[in-house]
Amino acid sequence: MSCHFLLLRMKGLDSFVRLLFLGLVFHHEEQLRGRLLQAISFTTDIWTAITTLSYMVITAHFIDMDWQLHRRIISFSPIPDHKGETIANQFIRSLDDWGIEKVFSITLDNASSNDKAISILKDRLLQKNNDALMMNGEFMHIRCCAHILNLIEGLDDISKSIISVHNAVKYVRSSTSRLESFKRWVEVEKITRGSVVLDCVTRWNSTYLMLRSALKYQTAFERMADMDKPYDAWFKELDSNGKVRKGPPTAVDWDKARHMVKFLKSFYDSTLAFSSSIKITSNGCYNEICKIQSSVENMAYSQDVDLKDMASAMT
Numbered sequence: 001m002s003c004h005f006l007l008l009r010m011k012g013l014d015s016f017v018r019l020l021f022l023g024l025v026f027h028h029e030e031q032l033r034g035r036l037l038q039a040i041s042f043t044t045d046i047w048t049a050i051t052t053l054s055y056m057v058i059t060a061h062f063i064d065m066d067w068q069l070h071r072r073i074i075s076f077s078p079i080p081d082h083k084g085e086t087i088a089n090q091f092i093r094s095l096d097d098w099g100i101e102k103v104f105s106i107t108l109d110n111a112s113s114n115d116k117a118i119s120i121l122k123d124r125l126l127q128k129n130n131d132a133l134m135m136n137g138e139f140m141h142i143r144c145c146a147h148i149l150n151l152i153e154g155l156d157d158i159s160k161s162i163i164s165v166h167n168a169v170k171y172v173r174s175s176t177s178r179l180e181s182f183k184r185w186v187e188v189e190k191i192t193r194g195s196v197v198l199d200c201v202t203r204w205n206s207t208y209l210m211l212r213s214a215l216k217y218q219t220a221f222e223r224m225a226d227m228d229k230p231y232d233a234w235f236k237e238l239d240s241n242g243k244v245r246k247g248p249p250t251a252v253d254w255d256k257a258r259h260m261v262k263f264l265k266s267f268y269d270s271t272l273a274f275s276s277s278i279k280i281t282s283n284g285c286y287n288e289i290c291k292i293q294s295s296v297e298n299m300a301y302s303q304d305v306d307l308k309d310m311a312s313a314m315t
Contacts (some may be wrong), residue, residue, distance in 0.1 A: 038062065039104035039134060044091065046082055054079050058094050084116025085180050091117070092124055101129050107142040115120065115141070153176075161256035162207065164247035165214050168221050169196045171234055181228060185220040205271045208264035209314055211257045259306040266295040 041061045042242070048054045058075040063177070075094040076084060095103075103125060108114040118141040125132040133140055172182045173196065188194065196217060199210035224231045225248040235247045270288040299311035 029069060037055075039102040040100060041107070042091075042103065042107045043107040044087075045109065048089075054082065056090055058091060059099075060100070063205075074162065082111075082113050084113045085120060086111060087113065087117035088120035088124070091121060095125075102132055103137075103140065104109060104134055105140055105142045111212045126245055160246055161249070161253035162211070162260065164249040164253045164258050165211060165247050166199060167247040168249055169198050169214055171231060172196060178230075181231075182217075182220065182224065183222045185228070189217075189223060191217055191220055204264055205268045206270040208261060211261050211264070215254070215257060216260065218276070247307060256306055259304055263306075263307055263310055266292055 001276075023069040042058060044056060044058045046054055046056050056075070056077055057073060057077040059071050060074050061069065061071045065068055075090070075097075076177055077090065077094075077218065078253075079090055095101075103121075106118065108118070108120070118137075122133065122140060126136065194213065194216065196213045197206075197209050199206040231248065235245050237245065239245050247253075270292055273288045274285060296311045296314050299307045302308045302311065
């Protein structure tokens with residue numbers, strides 16, 4: 001065994017990890033302390049685990065003397081709820097822990113609780129230091145472009161078809177036995193192996209990925225609808241709301257899904273551009289918004305009726 005590997009007994013592993021973690025914290029703290037005289041920008045988000053526990057992450061963004069953009073996660077902590085006051089309190093605690101007094105901007109999702117959090121943060125920061133915010137925080141709150149883009153409405157006309165495909169994918173991914181059954185039909189149809197992904201109903205980019213992957217396996221899903229009795233029976237059952245599930249997808253549903261993939265491609269590409277961690281700038285966001293506008297305006301004159309209707313509803 002290489003001498004570079006340190007063997008530890010389980011008893012000492014906990015202490016070793018703690019020391020390693022603290023060493024990293026002190027290292028990043030020293031890096032940040034050199035920037036504390038300048039205003040620092042932040043992004044924050046709340047993530048809910050499969051255990052239903054929620055966690056809030058806060059990331060600091062700053063530019064060094066060579067105009068290189070850096071980012072450091074300064075907090076990843078459990079949070080009891082998504083209320084504005086709770087978010088503000090957690091944010092203030094993190095700033096105090098790191099000795100940060102000046103804030104340039106905070107980018108958050110477009111939610112009412114975040115509006116409340118920003119209002120509280122402004123008051124508390126200015127109470128501590130009159131110079132804590134640029135222009136008294138007038139431009140402190142930056143709304144996340146990627147999040148706003150994903151929440152834009154305009155899918156009503158073909159939502160039934162999307163839900164049908166969503167339910168088909170949900171069935172396949174709901175158990176190992178169902179997935180194995182689906183794989184057999186994939187082999188029968190001689191489709192290259194891969195995977196289908198389930199979307200988040202409020203995120204356009206995940207809907208794009210789901211539809212794109214499902215369309216690859218359209219014939220396998222159609223074979224299941226014809227030959228797989230449990231699959232067909234599942235769609236006749238009532239869902240958690242007491243309603244019959246939409247699906248299985250028909251030929252019309254698959255056609256609409258194909259049109260939807262074309263429509264969502266530009267939104268997906270822009271979301272990726274917005275989410276770039278070290279390259280994005282405000283002019284880059286503006287450029288992507290212009291691309292989307294141009295794409296939607298062009299589709300409003302499309303010969304494809306579905307694309308035309310979706311685009312027209314947004315222009």
